[in-house]
Amino acid sequence: MEHAFIEVLARWLHFAGALIWIGHNYATAVTRARYVPLRADDLSDPDGPVQRTLMQREHGTFRYASLLTLLSGLVILYDRGWLADALTLQGHLAPLGAGIWIAVLMVCNLWFVLWPHQKKILGFVAAPLDDRLRASRITFLSARVNTMLSVPVLFFMGAGAHAGALFG
Helix, strand or coil: CHHHHHHHHHHHHHHHHHHHHHHHHHHHHHHCCCCCCCCHHHHHCCCCHHHHHHHHHCCCHHHHHHHHHHHHHHHHHHHHCCHHHHHCCCHHHHHHHHHHHHHHHHHHHHHHHHHHHHHHHHCCCCCCHHHHHHHHHHHHHHHHHHHHHHHHHHHHHHHHHHCHHHHC
């Protein structure tokens, strides 16, 4: 009974986290379909309209949703005894493992590329204005990479659970 509770809880956390994380990626891609470069005067006034708009977009929820999604997925596989085979891309669990490794890449991109640059743009980290302007392009591209990588992640997760004949 304890394993069933852990599985159900982890699945719902995985599902909710993925909706927030991937949903944020897609919503951002739709609402900001192309890169619009920031200008120096956009970031020079901390109370200016552009800076306020940027601050409203930065809410952090999706960053933590990425960790929740990854960790709850790992808990599910560990609970089933599949984690080692998935991570080492063994047998019918190879598609799940491929999805996991791409998701790990996405989480690392989010936390170690996008977020440090976003902190510069928002002024959370002191940086010269030129660095802040360059960081806006990097965050845009980093977010697009995660949006594109979400497609194979979703494919491999679905294939791992429902297309065993293709990978067996």
